[in-house]
Amino acid sequence: MEILIGTTAENKQIVLKNYIHGSPLETDLELKHGNQIKLEAPKGSNCVLMKNYYLSCDPYMRGRMQDFQRSYVPPFSPGSAIEGFGVSKVVDSDDPNFKRGDFVAGITNWEEYTLIHKTHQLRKIQKDDEIPISYHVGLLGMPGFTAYAGFYEVCEPKKGDYVYVSAASGAVGQLVGQLARLHGCYVVGSAGTSQKVELLKNRLGFNEAFNYKDEIDLEAALARYFPQGIDIYFDNVGGAMLDAALGNMRAHGRVAICGMVSQKSRTDTQTFRNMFAVISKRITIKGFLQSDFIDLYPRFLEDVTSYYKQGKIVYLEDIIDGLENAPAAFVRLFSGKNVGKQVIRLASE
């Protein structure tokens, strides 16, 4: 359907009702009707008006739903549309770098149309028939870059290293495991369903995989999968799994802390029995944010696009249609219902 510049349209939005404590419920977000938007990028504004095609569900967004001022991103505002990574099509542009019809990736709002002021954070997507545009919030977006920067820049990988990845079929984990395999490492992943375990072994090329929910003793489970110990733990979950991994690290092991999705809030207590291993095994634990490595983004895009086109890596997405289903899609992240990168599709190419 042709969009007429300058007309006004309804712009449905997903808003945060109130700050949450702990994990988000579907009812913490709501679809808001009736908001009107003028479909133009006003002259002199330097803005871009975009139609949103894909919205990305990422675990870090839970943190923005909590009224916690000391994090690396500010909290959302209750009553307003939440924001996140997305893939969008330019409807009208007052920025000479973008023109109508361009596809872009970057931070957008959870709504049908978004007027973007900070156009510098948008990245124009080169159309490529081999690559679904939704990958620009997954494999080629922030999660993919997190995996790339975290694995190569934080984990100090060497060929032959024993690598463990938790939340291994998720948006980040699935790429970490595949990059580690390409690097000549032995890779074991964990996930929370037998379906995911099968995917890890049969689609994503992990050497081994296990369902952590089937294990009474996580430390013993890791000892079974890593009789020689772990050189690299890429941690997406924190808490008890981090503790179990610490108890299985080899001397001079590295733990890259990427996420703590097992923790309901940032001040939940986490209890460790194996902290002493940090000394006795000379372990390095390193937290990181992909944004610190942003200079590597062009190289990442080139490398990972090339691996993908050569068939060396695959990428699993879990796509749900419709803005009205966005709250349900988002909360799937925290119950582990998503299989692969969770994306909401608002429109198709």
Add this chain to the structure above:
Amino acid sequence: MEILIGTTAENKQIVLKNYIHGSPLETDLELKHGNQIKLEAPKGSNCVLMKNYYLSCDPYMRGRMQDFQRSYVPPFSPGSAIEGFGVSKVVDSDDPNFKRGDFVAGITNWEEYTLIHKTHQLRKIQKDDEIPISYHVGLLGMPGFTAYAGFYEVCEPKKGDYVYVSAASGAVGQLVGQLARLHGCYVVGSAGTSQKVELLKNRLGFNEAFNYKDEIDLEAALARYFPQGIDIYFDNVGGAMLDAALGNMRAHGRVAICGMVSQKSRTDTQTFRNMFAVISKRITIKGFLQSDFIDLYPRFLEDVTSYYKQGKIVYLEDIIDGLENAPAAFVRLFSGKNVGKQVIRLASE
């Protein structure tokens, strides 16, 4: 008193009674009489017979009193003399590298005379009137080297960094703080008595110091002493203090984990509220053992000897006389009664 080679003497020893759980009591060690030793290094043995002058009390030895096989040093054997660092005088030598009258530093037994087979681990002490020989188990021994390697090689210090040291008047901490000051850092130390706090500020040159036992909320205390946050935390204690420091780290802060003297055993649970800061502040936590840096020992000896002779650093020792007082001296480490490096003197030069 002249020692006659080849005669037999009583050799009193300190033995471990039984493996312990938790912190050591004075009664876990006992003075054993009646053991006889022949005062010679037998021909062809390549051994050295030494008279022990100073024995070093170090917190890591608690770990060897526990029957825990997975550490970096094996447990002691109940009923036998315990071992540790010491300064000794060669009585008789079948190793051409050592001769009667030499002073040596290295691993010895807690007893009056020790026959050393592994002479390669002994280091000959260059006699120096300006430097007490006891310093070779402290400032110029393992604790001093731990401070040196930990600070320069693990903490990645920069001029102007905000540095926090716990157990700051201890054998390691007092040198870390002074090296950090010499490096142009702002240094705050904590200790457990007002006397130690005074020493930190007035003798050891720390910018600030506080008594952690006076603080109800360690995290708030650190926020008061580091309104700008902490760049480097040199951790000697673990547990609640580590958690409090994590909550006060600056972006890209470094935590060097040297010891966990607050923890009664290596599998005690430690509870953290601030683990998420590892991600949001991109903190590096690194455990280390001085032995991994042993190639730096000659440079360390040269640097620290030179600082000491120039009056740039001082070193506090807490010397207790007599092997019979060794158990009492040792347990002082865990109640914080020692002021500075805890040493037992068996003989004087």
